[in-house]
Amino acid sequence: MIVFLLIISIVGGILSIEGLVWGKFMVSRPVIFVPAIVIILSAMNFFHTESNLIILLFFLLSILIELRLLFTIPVGSSFVPDTITGTLGIFFLAALLPKRLDADNFYSILLFLYMMVFSLSYISGYFDVLFKRFNTVLVEYGKKLLSDGEFYGFENLSKFGYILFFVKGFLLTLTSGALIYLFFKLILPLLNSPSINKFSIVFLITVLSRFAVNLFIHWRIFKNSLLNFIVFIFIIIMILQFHTLGLLIMLLIFCIYLILEIKRFNNG
Amino acid sequence: MAKLELYKILKKVIFRSLGVQNLWNYRYMQLYGYIYAILPLYRYIYTKEEIIKRLNIQWEYFNTHPYVSSYILAMHSKMLILNEDENEIQRMRNNLMSPLASIGDSFFWGTLRSFLISISIFFMLIFFSQPALLLIFLGTGLLFFNIIHFYHIFKGFQRTFRYGRLNLKFTRKFFFFEKLITFASSVFFTFSSAFLLKIFNSLHYMGHYKYLLIFILFIFINIFFKKYIKKKGIIILFNTILAIIFTLWGII
Numbered sequence: 001m002i003v004f005l006l007i008i009s010i011v012g013g014i015l016s017i018e019g020l021v022w023g024k025f026m027v028s029r030p031v032i033f034v035p036a037i038v039i040i041l042s043a044m045n046f047f048h049t050e051s052n053l054i055i056l057l058f059f060l061l062s063i064l065i066e067l068r069l070l071f072t073i074p075v076g077s078s079f080v081p082d083t084i085t086g087t088l089g090i091f092f093l094a095a096l097l098p099k100r101l102d103a104d105n106f107y108s109i110l111l112f113l114y115m116m117v118f119s120l121s122y123i124s125g126y127f128d129v130l131f132k133r134f135n136t137v138l139v140e141y142g143k144k145l146l147s148d149g150e151f152y153g154f155e156n157l158s159k160f161g162y163i164l165f166f167v168k169g170f171l172l173t174l175t176s177g178a179l180i181y182l183f184f185k186l187i188l189p190l191l192n193s194p195s196i197n198k199f200s201i202v203f204l205i206t207v208l209s210r211f212a213v214n215l216f217i218h219w220r221i222f223k224n225s226l227l228n229f230i231v232f233i234f235i236i237i238m239i240l241q242f243h244t245l246g247l248l249i250m251l252l253i254f255c256i257y258l259i260l261e262i263k264r265f266n267n268g
Numbered sequence: 269m270a271k272l273e274l275y276k277i278l279k280k281v282i283f284r285s286l287g288v289q290n291l292w293n294y295r296y297m298q299l300y301g302y303i304y305a306i307l308p309l310y311r312y313i314y315t316k317e318e319i320i321k322r323l324n325i326q327w328e329y330f331n332t333h334p335y336v337s338s339y340i341l342a343m344h345s346k347m348l349i350l351n352e353d354e355n356e357i358q359r360m361r362n363n364l365m366s367p368l369a370s371i372g373d374s375f376f377w378g379t380l381r382s383f384l385i386s387i388s389i390f391f392m393l394i395f396f397s398q399p400a401l402l403l404i405f406l407g408t409g410l411l412f413f414n415i416i417h418f419y420h421i422f423k424g425f426q427r428t429f430r431y432g433r434l435n436l437k438f439t440r441k442f443f444f445f446e447k448l449i450t451f452a453s454s455v456f457f458t459f460s461s462a463f464l465l466k467i468f469n470s471l472h473y474m475g476h477y478k479y480l481l482i483f484i485l486f487i488f489i490n491i492f493f494k495k496y497i498k499k500k501g502i503i504i505l506f507n508t509i510l511a512i513i514f515t516l517w518g519i520i
């Protein structure tokens with residue numbers, strides 16, 4: 001088990017480098033790495049639950065975290081929560097408590113983990129700020145090396161950047177995993193209560209609705225285009241389960257939109 | 269022979285541009301990553317004393333979108349090879365970084381990333397019981413994103429270096445795609461929200477109409493709060509209180 005926890009922490013370190021320092025290939029987004037890890041673990045028969053609920057739990061959690069932080073864009077010196085380490089921490093729970101999940105405590109556990117990951121992302125983001133402040137010292141030192149003509153030393157400093165962020169990712173994944181496990185153990189009797197489960201459903205719907213409002217504002221739905229309004233009507237058609245009709249309407253709208261856009265584009 | 273060596277060094281510059289965020293700090297921002305990427309070319313062209321003198325002029329803060337930094341590096345490389353004045357190069361760098369950053373932020377972070385996330389969520393909800401298919405679709409989405417990402421890094425560098433100017437035609441194409449991708453994202457998000465509510469329904473007590481009503485009610489409440497109150501804490505508190513009332517009331 002310790003080997004598994006170490007592997008998850010190493011993955012945390014590598015993803016921290018990928019997401020914050022080198023490449024940014026989007027592998028470090030929760031909606032990408034969580035399903036990948038879950039699928040690998042389930043292929044190895046790691047989860048001992050009878051149903052697919054634990055897989056669904058991880059999927060929904062990564063979706064909620066991603067939706068919540070979708071519009072926090074890393075522009076300049078803005079504060080961006082670091083979702084990598086907190087989200088990886090939930091796998092500690094999968095390793096240690098595989099059998100304690102059933103349909104009656106599903107939503108309360110989902111809400112608890114969402115809260116935990118969300119707050120740990122902010123804490124991890126704060127550590128990010130501390131590391132970025134420390135980087136100033138390293139870069140000042142790099143300037144000194146450069147003015148002394150020690151280019152080799154200047155280039156070697158880049159390795160420090162990678163090592164720093166790897167260690168940060170590794171340690172924070174380990175810590176957040178341990179914290180999630182401890183809090184989970186403490187709060188489990190409460191999470192099994194049916195009324196808390198019911199409350200969690202309504203609360204999760206409020207979270208989804210807040211996200212929907214952000215989406216409307218971001219894409220100026222109801223302001224500029226009639227087409228976006230039709231999309232909203234489509235949501236209701238889909239929710240009311242007229243799937244085939246909804247799909248046909250959507251395809252029709254998409255074709256009309258495409259033709260209009262191509263015409264507008266050709267007219268300059 | 270010299271051309272081959274220059275080609276190798278330019279390849280090194282492109283590869284190093286992937287790590288432009290390295291040692292990011294609040295004072296100089298991406299400056300270290302930028303200098304680290306361009307340094308091999310300086311070492312190829314100039315002597316030690318000249319490099320120290322020239323890089324001293326470059327030592328000012330630098331920040332742009334990481335995916336489009338290769339355009340600035342390409343211009344920088346071209347100007348270095350043409351042996352232009354270092355102050356001129358620095359002026360070019362400062363003039364280009366902000367407009368390119370705004371294009372990169374709106375296209376890559378605002379649009380393309382939202383699209384990747386929306387299709388990933390959609391695939392996760394559709395294929396959650398078929399892991400092989402899910403992995404294939406997620407991988408395809410990631411590949412689609414990274415093809416555009418690498419196209420900008422490699423092709424952008426190559427074209428800018430070859431012609432010695434920014435090819436601004438690409439921005440026009442961007443804005444056409446931006447609209448389409450935004451629209452496609454909203455389609456995928458609508459599908460996803462429908463599937464989310466379907467999953468909620470299949471697991472628990474309520475009928476669809478109750479979920480729908482609560483969902484729509486909270487949307488209107490949040491629009492009202494966003495418009496008139498604007499304080500996140502109060503919105504979350506109000507939502508929590510309403511959720512408690514609904515639970516105690518026994519609606520669910």
